[in-house]
Amino acid sequence: MRIGLAANRRHHADGDAALFRWLRASGAGLRELDHSLHVVGRTHDAIVEHRALDGFARLHRYPLGRDGGLMKLVAEIVGMGEDRTLDGAIYLIDPVDPSSIFPEAVALKRQCVIQGKPFLSTVASARDWVESERIHAGLPADTGADDLHAFEGQTLALIAHDAMKPRMLDFVGAHFDLLSRFADRVATGTTGGLLNDLAWSRGWPADVPWAQRFRSGPLGGDAQIADLVLDGRCHRAVFFEDPHVARQHEADIQLLERAVTTVTDTVACLTSPAVADRWARAAVIRAAMG
Template sequence: MRLGLAANRLHHQDSSAALFRWLRACAGGIGELQLSLHAVGRTFDAIVRHGGVHGDATIMRYPNGREGGLMKLVAEVVGMGAERTLDGAIYLIDPVDPSSIFPEAIALKRQCVIHGKPFISTVASARDWVEMERMHAGLPADPGADALHAFERQTLALIAHDAMKPAMLAFADEHFDVLSRFAARVATGTTGQRLNELAWSRGWPADTPWATRYQSGPMGGDAQIADLVLEGRCQRAIFFEDPHVARQHEADIQLLERAVTTVTDQAVCMTAPRVAARWATAAARRAR
């Protein structure tokens, strides 16, 4: 499996930075999965400087970002032939680093969403993804990931743009038992109402909302949920974005995404239906 890898300067500047917290926490899983990491120049250099990767994982150096390294990752997420196709990307984002909103950074996420591949922007998401893939590989659960899977103590946000609402409802219907394990669920306006109607049709108590509804996205619901994330009251977001439509409330959407990356060790975010379904299947398998 091949993953693009990049990290803003804050996240690789010393051995205690986010990139190395992930590498240390998941060293065993990275080796077990025999990941091939395709790292942009300075990210690669930082890993070599602080000890490299261990086990069966491999790492390749791409050019520095200013020399087109991140652009190459975007192209390889789309696919450049059998030997130049990535299965997803880890991009550990510092939300106040200007390069995080460069066109190639935005395009990397967009192409991951379009092609149904993981776009991983936080330490927690990267740890969660490794454990998910370990479950699909038939490996035993890693006790170090238990806290990430303590859903009974977590709040889950479920958000979908208009064109993606049917996909969100289908996802919730198929994985209802896993999603119902969370201590609480929150959603923006219309999505929340439809999720509640689905839950009631499945026998959820009619006088109890399955998901707490906030405002609709255009009216500020994304900002309300971003505040929950920043306060540590929402630990996981499943956000089905429509990458083909420009939206007037784009700034609010970015606000939620920036909130997730601000608390990089605590918040997990998934943005593609295929990735979310793979996670839910792995979570059910891990619970067994």
């Protein structure tokens, strides 16, 4: 696989920055998978300077962001031919860096969602993705990723915009047993109601909500879940976004996304049905490994 990689300045400023925390946790897995990393200028240079991937031959430098490096990642997520098509992107976002809302940064996420490819904006998401790909490659579970799979002590958020609610129901129906392992599930209003109905139809106790319902997104549900994220009470978000429509509550959606990137080490986020399904299948296989 070919994966784009970028990190805002704060996330590669020193050896303890988010980029290097991820590489220390997942570098061995990246080497096992032998994926190629296509890295925007300063992020690439920081990796080399800190010798974070010494000997890794499949590290490719792209131009600086100001010279179009991030724009090139967007084009290659869409696809520029056999040798210039990326399979996903890792973009470690500093939510207070102005460049995180530049058009090319927004477009990178949007095109990953449209194309059904991973968009990984937190350390936890990037770690989780590497472990899932290792499992799909038939490699043994990495005990260093056990914290990501301790679902019985975690809260899962399930959020879907109107056009994506049927896809969310399909996803939950296909992976109901796995998702029921989480200690708690939360959802915005309408989605939560639909998920509870589904759970009750599957034999979940009729007097027990499968998902705790917050307000609908336009009435503040995204903000309520963002508060859980910031307080360390939500550990994974499955967020099926419809990238094709303008939304009156866009600021609320951005607030939730900002909350996730603020606590980059502790929340993993899945942003499309295809990516979520691949994660869920890997999680089931990993659990069966014992």
